[in-house]
Amino acid sequence: MIAAGWLRRIFYVIEDHKSAFLTALLLGLLSNAFISLANPLALKYLFDEGIIRKNFGLFTALSVAFVAIFTLWRLGVLSYRLFVQRVKNKILVSWSLKMLRRYYNIPYSEIITRDNGYFLSRVYDEISTTVLPVVDCALGLFNSIISFTVALGVVLFLSWRATLVLICVIPIVYRLSRRFGAKIKKESKLEKEEEAKLRGILGRALGSYKVTKTFNLYDGIYAKTSAQAGRFIDVLYARFKTSTIYQSLGGMFMSYAETAVMIAAGYEILAGRMTFGGFMGFMNAFWLVIGASKDMFERIPEMSRIVGAIERLVELQELEARQTNFSYGDxxxxxxxxxxxxxxxxxxxxxxxxxxxxxxxxxxxxxxxxxxxxxxxxxxxx
Amino acid sequence: MIAAGWLRRIFYVIEDHKSAFLTALLLGLLSNAFISLANPLALKYLFDEGIIRKNFGLFTALSVAFVAIFTLWRLGVLSYRLFVQRVKNKILVSWSLKMLRRYYNIPYSEIITRDNGYFLSRVYDEISTTVLPVVDCALGLFNSIISFTVALGVVLFLSWRATLVLICVIPIVYRLSRRFGAKIKKESKLEKEEEAKLRGILGRALGSYKVTKTFNLYDGIYAKTSAQAGRFIDVLYARFKTSTIYQSLGGMFMSYAETAVMIAAGYEILAGRMTFGGFMGFMNAFWLVIGASKDMFERIPEMSRIVGAIERLVELQELEARQTNFSYGDxxxxxxxxxxxxxxxxxxxxxxxxxxxxxxxxxxxxxxxxxxxxxxxxxxxx
Known part of the structure; x- marks a missing residue:
């Protein structure tokens, strides 16, 4: 349901660049699937075949071969990213012109109620904050879904028992990122408000240069500024504390999760069900799964926000055309x-x-x- | 020489908060030294004693013990970061008031030549962009120096032969970050200029609503906007290309370096001069050395930039006091x-x-x- 609404909005934004967008999507999916599969498996074979069998020649040859393959992959990623940027650039230009055209459809009675800055922000800035991010966010979301899926397949293949431990971890990552995300957002808003007030007081203090000097009002002005600066740093500190605690908790939780998974995998090695190379590959894929799931959980609320903002563009776009050409009679x-x-x-x-x-x-x-x-x-x- | 000038400027900025700053510095150094030493060595003993000796009980016990110790460390880092933020907050408030006081020393003949926004930016914004960053940058620089030194000691201890390979890598990291850093900075400046021009053209297009509609000037306006949008995305693309190539090259170079170090360390294992746990610890410390050296190389130019900006504060601070109290005679x-x-x-x-x-x-x-x-x-x- 939600996904269908999102897809509709994404296609609305990329209108004339659908095939370029779908090409970028396909290339991204292939690239992420490849690296999520190849990186852990390469580590496994490198260690199993090279080090454990004590074959230094093979170890070196495999290392060099893998580096060569990953170099090619990196060059591919480089051209992929440049390609995406070119697509985004084209979308930026065509939307700027489209918005400018629609601007002239706004009735004059509305134009005079706002200043130029308002319309510049609607015609230009909203493209940078909605049209371009929706492209990044959509591509990123699909890419993390494919990485997550493939890397989860790899850990399952290497050890389904240790994977069970990993699977318990993911819902907690989700809960942590949801809960703190909302709190940080609220506190950031409060912080911006208090800073705006502080700037307001400072601005008025600067504007009253002559009055302050003539009537010796320094003390009152310093006291007022100091009080507001105090309120501002209090909310700044509260916001900083929340996000720092979130990072610390996240880091701690991750090291617990890593330890739990490592103990499970260590047990598998000692039970003879996993090789040492398998362990290296498993830990590599473990971090891919965690990274991709964090990425997914962060992009989902971002995507709702952006799609909401796109509604404002649609509103402006759907204004009935009033671009009448004048012709003068007698x-x-x-x-x-x-x-x-x-x-x-x-x-x-x-x-x-x-x-x-x-x-x-x-x-x-x-x-x-x-x-x-x-x-x-x-x-x-x- | 340069370092002495920097220290002088740092102390100038933290004036009344020297002891708090030095406490933060000391705590940061201890914390970074501890983790750079403990993390690789813990990995070494975990694998050597637990897995290789096939002692699952010991492996689990060591894992849990290390996690407990690192939890304590993380809690310590959390309080350290909150402490630093409180110090920064105090510095922010005392500097805002100090700058406001000095503002009234500026001769009136200078006040009338500029608008309020200019002085608000000098009195308030320059604190956020120079005073606070100099605290972060100084603490960060000292922290990366200590991490670099300790982690380098650890890799030397684990294998001096493999360390030789690592040492060749660092100058190349330095060259890469210097060269691309300058280029990206220049291109970013160009990009901002072209975007400002585009906003200018759009602003004029929006301002001429009536003229455009009455005289049917749409085509000319779209052509002009489209041409400038084209110029803007060209420089945007150039800047994006440079930074993407830099990231790709950096990533490729890092994977070559990792492979070279890994081959050297693998050779040491096969020659019986390094244990498997030693290998795990070595690779962990390798990434600490690389991370800390990248951080150092990025902070040095940042520090020069900030110290340069502090000169502007000094200039304003050293204005002779003109805050004369008025008294009226007859x-x-x-x-x-x-x-x-x-x-x-x-x-x-x-x-x-x-x-x-x-x-x-x-x-x-x-x-x-x-x-x-x-x-x-x-x-x-x-």
Whole structure:
């Protein structure tokens, strides 16, 4: 259900670049599947065949061969990343122009209620914060799902018993990242608010240079600034504490998990069910599984956030086209025209008729409706 | 030489918090020395005593003991990080107030040449971008030096032959990070410039809503926007390419280095000069050495940059105190006063004498010097 909504929004964003996006997706999946499979298995064979059989020549040859293969893989990843960037660049340009086009569909009565900065942010900044991240997030999510699946297959293949221990770990990773993620987000918001207040107080202190010096108001200003700075660093510290505790807990939990899995795998070695190379490969794939699951759990809330933000783009895109081309006739005629901004009536039953080349002088005090009349005649207000 | 200048600047910044800073430094050094020593050696003994001797009970007991010790260490690191944050918070507050005090020492003739935003950035933002980073950077630099030294001692202890291979790697890490670092910085600057131009063009396009619609100028505007968007994504792509190639090269180089060290260590195992546990410990310490040296190489240019920025703070701090407290006498007397803004003479041999309670009306056209006269009498211009 949710996934279908997400896919619809992703395709909405990549519109004209579907095939490039799908190519990037496919390449990413292949690359991640390959490395999640090849890296642990290469370690296993390197140690089993080389070191344990005491064959230094074979060990060296295998090492060099693996390095050569992984070099090719890295070159592949390099061109993959450059390709994705080119796709993102194209999407950036085509969306900037698309948004600019839609801007001219916004009724003039809305344009005048906001300043330029607002529309620049809607037309340009929202692309950098929604359109581009949705591409990264979607590709990243698919890539971590494939890495997770393949690496889980590898640990199962190497030892299903030790894998049982690993599987108990994943839900706890999920719980930790969900719980602390929400708390940190809330505290970050509070921190930004308090910092904004501090900047506000400082700004006013700087603006009152003359008054402060003339009337010797230093003490009051320092006390006010100091009090707000204190409030700001209190919330900053609270946010820092939460995220530091989260990192510490996460790190501790990971070392417990690693130890539990290592003990299970060590038992398998001693029971003769796992080779030493198998152990090296197992630990490698273990970290791939953990990394991929953390990545998945972090991308899911990010994806909901971005998809929510895309709704704002859709809103602007779906504005009915008003990009009327002007053509001038021989006469302008207004008959019984009335106009009001909300409750404020500006024109009442106004009549005017003027021919091409005729000159009309319209006079009146401020606010009597001269500009409104001109805007109406030009078609900006309707 | 350079280090002495840096130390002087660090102490300048932490002024009233020297003992807290030195405590943080000492705790950090102890913690890093401990983990760089304990982590590889614990791995060595775990494998040598547990797995190789096929003693599962001992292997489990050692695992659990090490996890317990590392848990204590992590709790210590947690309180260390919270402590450092409290020190940084105190420094932030005391510097904000100190800068605000100095702001009132700036001559009024300088205040009027800039806007509020400029001084807010000098009084507040420069603290967040210089004072706080210098604390982190100094602590981080000392910590990576100690980690590097201790971990290098460990690899030497485990196998001096394999360490020789490792030592050849470090200068190459240094060269790579220097060379690409400079290039990326330059390209990032170019990217920001082109993006600013794009925002400028978009801003003007948004500002000309009425003209564009009335005169049907859409095509010209789209063409201009599209051309600048193209230039912007070209430099963005160039910068992305450089940093991606740097990461790829770095990753490739690291995997070659790891392989070379692994082959050397594998040879030592087969020659009977290294145990398997020793190999595990060696590879762990190898990554500590590489991580710490990368960290050192990245922090050194960062430190120069920050110390350079601190000079700007010093400049403002050393402004002679002009925070004169006003006291009013019974008379204001000006005798032959002349004043000029650069070449523009405003007052010439002006005389005025007024008693307490007396009312004086000063008249004159715009620019004749009325405000200048008031500012002079209040002592803002001198």
């Amino acid at each position: 006469e302008v005629k207004l008959e019984d025209v009335s106009f009001a901004y909300n409750d404020h009536k500006v024109l009442r039953n106004f009549n005017l008729k003027t021919k091409r080349g005729e000159k009309v002088l319209i006079v009146g005090p401020n606010g009597s409706g001269k500009s409104t009349l001109a805007h109406l005649m030009a078609g900006f207000l309707c | 008379e204001v007397k000006l005798e032959d006063v002349s004043f000029a803004y650069n070449d523009h003479k405003v007052l010439r041999n002006f005389n005025l004498k007024t008693k307490r309670g007396e009312k004086v009306l000063i008249v004159g056209p715009n620019g004749s010097g009325k405000s200048t006269l008031a500012h002079l009498m209040a002592g803002f211009l001198c």
